[in-house]
Amino acid sequence: MTGKEKLLSALKTKGIKYIFGYTGGTIMPVFDEMDKMEDFEFIMSRHEQGATFMAQGLSRASLSTNNPQLGTCMATSGPGAMNLTTGVADAHMDSVPMLIITGQVATGVIATDAFQESDVVGVMMPICKQTYMPLNADDIEPTIHEAHYVATTGRGGPVLVDIPKDVQNDSVSPKYRFNVKGYRPVLPGYLYHPAPDREPLDRAIKLINKSVRPLIFCGHGVINSNAGALLQQFAEKVNIPIAFTMHGISALPTDHPLSLGMMGMHGTVEANKAVMEADLLIAFGMRFDDRVTGKLNEYAANADVIHVEIDPSEIDKNVATSVAVNADVVNTLRLLLDDPLLTYKPRRRWFKQIDEHRKVMKDELQAEIEEGVGDTGKLLMKTIVDKLSKVTKGKDLIVPDVGQHQMMAARFYNYQTENSWFGSGGAGTMGCSLPMAIGVKLARPKERVWSISGDGGFQMNMQELGTIMEHEIDVKILLFNNGYLGMVRQWQTLFFDGRYSGTPMQNPDYDHIAQAYGIPYIKVEKVKDIEPALKKAVAQKGAIMVEFDCDPSEVILPMIPSGGGFDDMIVTRPGKEKSALKKKKKGSKS
Amino acid sequence: MKRRAILAFMLDRPGVLNKVSMLIRKKMYNVDTLTVCSSRVPGISRMTITLREDDIAKVTQVIKQLEKFTEVISAKELDTNKSYWREAAIVKLEIDSDHLKSLQDRFNFEMLEKKNRDIQIIQVAGSTAQIDTFLDEIGRENIIEIARTGVAAMEK
Numbered sequence: 070m071t072g073k074e075k076l077l078s079a080l081k082t083k084g085i086k087y088i089f090g091y092t093g094g095t096i097m098p099v100f101d102e103m104d105k106m107e108d109f110e111f112i113m114s115r116h117e118q119g120a121t122f123m124a125q126g127l128s129r130a131s132l133s134t135n136n137p138q139l140g141t142c143m144a145t146s147g148p149g150a151m152n153l154t155t156g157v158a159d160a161h162m163d164s165v166p167m168l169i170i171t172g173q174v175a176t177g178v179i180a181t182d183a184f185q186e187s188d189v190v191g192v193m194m195p196i197c198k199q200t201y202m203p204l205n206a207d208d209i210e211p212t213i214h215e216a217h218y219v220a221t222t223g224r225g226g227p228v229l230v231d232i233p234k235d236v237q238n239d240s241v242s243p244k245y246r247f248n249v250k251g252y253r254p255v256l257p258g259y260l261y262h263p264a265p266d267r268e269p270l271d272r273a274i275k276l277i278n279k280s281v282r283p284l285i286f287c288g289h290g291v292i293n294s295n296a297g298a299l300l301q302q303f304a305e306k307v308n309i310p311i312a313f314t315m316h317g318i319s320a321l322p323t324d325h326p327l328s329l330g331m332m333g334m335h336g337t338v339e340a341n342k343a344v345m346e347a348d349l350l351i352a353f354g355m356r357f358d359d360r361v362t363g364k365l366n367e368y369a370a371n372a373d374v375i376h377v378e379i380d381p382s383e384i385d386k387n388v389a390t391s392v393a394v395n396a397d398v399v400n401t402l403r404l405l406l407d408d409p410l411l412t413y414k415p416r417r418r419w420f421k422q423i424d425e426h427r428k429v430m431k432d433e434l435q436a437e438i439e440e441g442v443g444d445t446g447k448l449l450m451k452t453i454v455d456k457l458s459k460v461t462k463g464k465d466l467i468v469p470d471v472g473q474h475q476m477m478a479a480r481f482y483n484y485q486t487e488n489s490w491f492g493s494g495g496a497g498t499m500g501c502s503l504p505m506a507i508g509v510k511l512a513r514p515k516e517r518v519w520s521i522s523g524d525g526g527f528q529m530n531m532q533e534l535g536t537i538m539e540h541e542i543d544v545k546i547l548l549f550n551n552g553y554l555g556m557v558r559q560w561q562t563l564f565f566d567g568r569y570s571g572t573p574m575q576n577p578d579y580d581h582i583a584q585a586y587g588i589p590y591i592k593v594e595k596v597k598d599i600e601p602a603l604k605k606a607v608a609q610k611g612a613i614m615v616e617f618d619c620d621p622s623e624v625i626l627p628m629i630p631s632g633g634g635f636d637d638m639i640v641t642r643p644g645k646e647k648s649a650l651k652k653k654k655k656g657s658k659s
Numbered sequence: 660m661k662r663r664a665i666l667a668f669m670l671d672r673p674g675v676l677n678k679v680s681m682l683i684r685k686k687m688y689n690v691d692t693l694t695v696c697s698s699r700v701p702g703i704s705r706m707t708i709t710l711r712e713d714d715i716a717k718v719t720q721v722i723k724q725l726e727k728f729t730e731v732i733s734a735k736e737l738d739t740n741k742s743y744w745r746e747a748a749i750v751k752l753e754i755d756s757d758h759l760k761s762l763q764d765r766f767n768f769e770m771l772e773k774k775n776r777d778i779q780i781i782q783v784a785g786s787t788a789q790i791d792t793f794l795d796e797i798g799r800e801n802i803i804e805i806a807r808t809g810v811a812a813m814e815k
């Protein structure tokens with residue numbers, strides 16, 4: 070047996086069926102071998118970055134099914150591997166398990182600047198959970214098993230295995246043995262502490278019972294440990310409201326009475342005000358990212374913090390904890406739910422306070438949604454998302470790109486299905502949506518998948534329409550075209566006196582683009598056409614693209630300016646403010 | 660800024676030193692000294708890193724992120740008062756023999772070679788502070804070349 074055979078048999082043993090990638094000189098032996106076996110479905114992306122997001126989509130969407138799959142991508146050395154880096158860094162930021170296999174130049178020429186050589190391990194090291202470079206065929210199989218273990222346990226992350234071409238082709242030694250069933254990784258330094266200790270748990274329970282204004286934070290870790298339903302039970306048991314990080318969205322239904330929606334920079338007024346007023350934060354599986362906290366020295370100044378987190382290096386990193394529980398969310402919740410000491414409280418005053426905050430923007434947003442068009446007479450993204458939510462009853466899988474449309478999708482879709490929100494958070498990588506939606510669809514073929522992109526991000530990976538065409542992937546593609554890099558434009562409106570530098574763009578004829586890939590296309594310019602178009606997309610068997618003519622002046626509010634505190638929250642539209650000022654001036658003249 | 664020593668034990672695998680130094684750079688520190696040697700257990704290395712930081716929370720972060728590396732088995736800060744910090748140095752210097760002799764009872768050094776009447780090579784060991792004082796007393800301007808090992812540290 071050769072190294073490449075060992076590699077592929079190890080992947081097969083680990084339940085890997087889909088391989089996303091792109092071939093080239095140094096990975097050709099593996100591709101050749103893969104073709105001989107009938108165990109894999111190879112999905113060729115049109116750019117290696119596409120493969121990384123497809124792999125992410127597969128990992129993330131499948132983890133809540135009874136067949137969790139490790140998203141795996143493969144590429145050649147040099148440019149192939151370098152094209153992977155953005156998606157790998159993205160997976161690292163968002164704790165997404167992923168296996169990356171790259172070909173490397175032969176050991177004999179490594180470090181001689183050989184053709185298509187780059188120091189892949191060196192480049193990937195800071196953006197991977199772990200990196201490997203097996204230097205003989207005997208090492209390949211144990212390496213893949215260890216890589217799989219490291220990628221999928223604890224806080225997930227991308228793991229790279231860079232294999233020189235000669236090692237792929239070499240035969241294993243005659244004495245080679247590997248006990249697949251008996252394999253246990255020997256990693257004395259690997260921190261993996263899934264079960265909580267009793268002592269901090271007892272202190273946490275005391276704090277929860279004592280608290281008058283407690284607030285639960287639901288982070289990505291809740292989704293990653295499949296604990297959404299348990300978190301809901303816990304919140305109901307103790308009657309505590311819940312705010313979500315962006316990647317905590319869809320852990321439990323958005324319209325649950327205890328839900329305050331997303332918190333942070335573009336979070337709801339009620340979530341962010343509750344954070345300011347709470348006396349206890351109970352954070353599950355999150356890392357207090359700056360988009361969540363704003364200015365740290367003003368953050369939750371009067372609250373105790375209970376932090377349940379699988380990665381000990383996140384505890385006390387940004388926010389000092391009162392009680393640190395280093396464990397998997399699901400195990401912690403099980404113990405909490407069984408605890409007879411935890412008490413239910415009506416908390417009437419606290420909920421009344423929160424209900425006041427819920428009112429702040431409610432009517433205004435509702436009026437905007439109903440109006441459907443903005444100042445320019447073009448469509449509002451929030452209206453489209455609202456209608457999508459109603460047409461699909463909030464049950465579908467949503468894969469947004471990065472920008473205003475993403476925040477609209479986070480805020481105005483009524484998520485009902487556990488683990489139905491995907492996309493790029495920590496890195497905020499434009500272009501993630503289209504390829505990620507492909508991976509999501511492969512993981513959950515029976516569910517409907519919507520890729521929502523802006524005109525900027527869509528063009529970053531629109532070559533993956535080729536993959537959608539070739540593999541007949543049923544993804545509903547929504548393009549929110551506002552002719553601008555909208556999110557950046559919003560900052561320019563608010564903080565750069567409306568100087569739109571580098572944000573307007575000329576767009577291609579998307580009808581022709583869709584046509585070129587044989588994908589049906591609809592364009593929507595009027596509010597009344599939104600719903601019929603979405604219904605048509607639902608009825609369509611296979612991929613379809615719907616382009617919406619969107620208002621570039623729409624802003625996503627509220628907004629806490631970058632580096633600002635929660636008191637700096639902007640809740641009124643800039644245009645409105647101006648017109649209000651004008652009116653005042655007129656009044657003073659007369 | 661306060662000088663800190665971090666002691667870490669780690670698997671002797673390729674790339675570990677690279678990771679450690681990348682982490683310290685990412686955290687925007689300049690490594691003061693870094694020493695690596697094998698430990699009592701085969702396959703496990705012992706690393707001592709010294710850097711400057713007043714904020715204990717930041718040092719704790721560095722330690723936690725070191726521990727996060729799959730290869731790192733343990734990492735902790737060594738309390739200055741409860742541990743020995745020692746260095747050795749080899750110094751080539753131009754110095755009057757009598758002056759050197761006068762330092763003999765206060766410093767732990769040893770003559771390695773006397774190249775000629777003025778130039779000699781000596782070896783000195785002790786705490787970082789002791790070596791610094793020694794170098795001050797022989798006069799920094801007299802040093803032709805110096806090689807210091809960096810800190811090796813151990814708890815009392």
Ligand SMILES: Cc1ncc(C[n+]2csc(CCOP(=O)(O)OP(=O)(O)O)c2C)c(N)n1
Pocket residue numbers: 470471472473474475496497498499500522523524525526527549551553554555556557
């Ligand atoms: C790869 C990448 N480059 C740049 C950015 C910075 N950025 C964040 S949002 C955004 C605008 C996105 O525009 P578009 O895709 O049209 O979406 P919109 O905000 O208009 O809905 C930009 C440029 C980014 N997040 N990712």
Ligand SMILES: [Mg+2]
Pocket residue numbers: 472523524525549550551552553554555
């Ligand atoms: Mg746009």
